[in-house]
Amino acid sequence: MKAKAKLRDLVVRLxxxxxxxxxxxxxxxxxxxxxxxxxxxxxxxxxxxTEQGHRAGAEKIRxxxxxxxxxxVRVVTLWLLSTDNLDRPAVELDPLLRIIEDTVRDxxxxxxxxxxxxxxxxxxxxxxxxxLKEAEDSRxxxxxxxxxxxNVAVGYGGRxxxxxxxxxxxxxxxxxxDTLAELAETLEAKDIARHLYTSGQPDPDLVxxxxxxxxxxxxxxxxxxxxxxxxCDVFWPAFRRVDFLRALRDYAARHRRYGx
Numbered sequence: 385m386k387a388k389a390k391l392r393d394l395v396v397r398l399x400x401x402x403x404x405x406x407x408x409x410x411x412x413x414x415x416x417x418x419x420x421x422x423x424x425x426x427x428x429x430x431x432x433x434t435e436q437g438h439r440a441g442a443e444k445i446r447x448x449x450x451x452x453x454x455x456x457v458r459v460v461t462l463w464l465l466s467t468d469n470l471d472r473p474a475v476e477l478d479p480l481l482r483i484i485e486d487t488v489r490d491x492x493x494x495x496x497x498x499x500x501x502x503x504x505x506x507x508x509x510x511x512x513x514x515x516l517k518e519a520e521d522s523r524x525x526x527x528x529x530x531x532x533x534x535n536v537a538v539g540y541g542g543r544x545x546x547x548x549x550x551x552x553x554x555x556x557x558x559x560x561x562d563t564l565a566e567l568a569e570t571l572e573a574k575d576i577a578r579h580l581y582t583s584g585q586p587d588p589d590l591v592x593x594x595x596x597x598x599x600x601x602x603x604x605x606x607x608x609x610x611x612x613x614x615x616c617d618v619f620w621p622a623f624r625r626v627d628f629l630r631a632l633r634d635y636a637a638r639h640r641r642y643g644x
Contacts, residue, residue: 411636413589415459416452417611419603420445422595422619429619435479440621442487449497451628452532459533459585461502463603467541470507485515488536492519498533502581503540504548512538535582542605549579549606580606587611590635592628594620612638 420441427437445462452460464484470477492499499519508516516538553575557567577583587607591600596617600608614631616623 412455412457412632413612413635414457415461415586415588415590416457417461417463417588417591417604417608418448419463419591419593419601420620421593421597423621425595426619426621434476435483437621438480438483442483444621444623445487445491446494447625448623448628449491449532449534451625453496455632457532459535459588461535461537461582461588461604463537463540465503465538465540466601467504467507467539467544470539481509481512484536484538485512488515488519488538491534491536492522496531498531500533500535502535502537502545504544505539507539507544533585535585537603540581540603542600542602545581545604546576546606548581549576552579577606582607590614590631592616592631594618594623 423437423441424434425437426440427434430437448462449460464487465480469480472480488499491497499522501516501520505513505516516536519536554567556579582604587609588604588611590613591603591608591611592614593600593603594616596615598615600613604611612635614634616627616631618624618627
């Protein structure tokens with residue numbers, strides 16, 4: 385069995401090199417969004433617990449970011465916890481929150497990434513809010529604007545984001561003394577975009593979802609209007625470098641039309 389496993393690993397490594405060799409590095413996405421799906425199903429298939437599945441998924445994140453750095457990706461958005469997840473029973477939600485807190489701390493302490501929270505902080509427990517703020521306040525050792533920008537989507541929902549953006553826009557215009565009629569007359573898409581959680585960032589060029597599910601589930605509804613999608617059959621904890629390279633190869637081969 386060990387000999388077969390070693391042979392399989394060797395074949396995968398060789399294939400990975402072949403895929404990388406054919407990758408067009410001039411067409412690498414600047415911003416990748418990732419829906420980290422399949423932790424629970426991976427754990428169940430392996431005879432483990434849900435918590436073990438989430439921890440295995442958390443450990444995969446550092447690998448993913450290293451692959452992104454090797455291919456010149458500049459922004460990565462990781463969907464770690466949706467607003468729907470917050471309704472899960474405490475016996476499942478509490479361990480997941482602790483795992484996410486540990487993950488965010490590790491990313492901030494690594495020194496290679498710039499961590500930015502996307503989501504509604506008010507929906508999250510106080511401890512999580514504090515961890516996210518501390519991570520955002522920390523900076524890579526080489527400076528504020530170096531390293532991959534890692535958006536950690538915690539307490540995130542696409543509809544919630546747009547709702548929060550509109551609410552923020554209305555509050556801003558009210559403070560300026562604008563009436564609703566004046567806002568309605570001058571409102572443009574860029575006004576709402578300026579109040580999104582990712583304001584000032586490029587929209588995702590590529591959105592990857594693992595586990596075989598082929599839907600966005602509300603992930604970056606506004607920003608992904610012209611994104612390319614890649615659906616991978618493997619569960620997130622089993623996601624490999626070769627799977628990542630395949631996604632980039634598939635992206636590079638597409639002709640982006642941006643809605644035209």
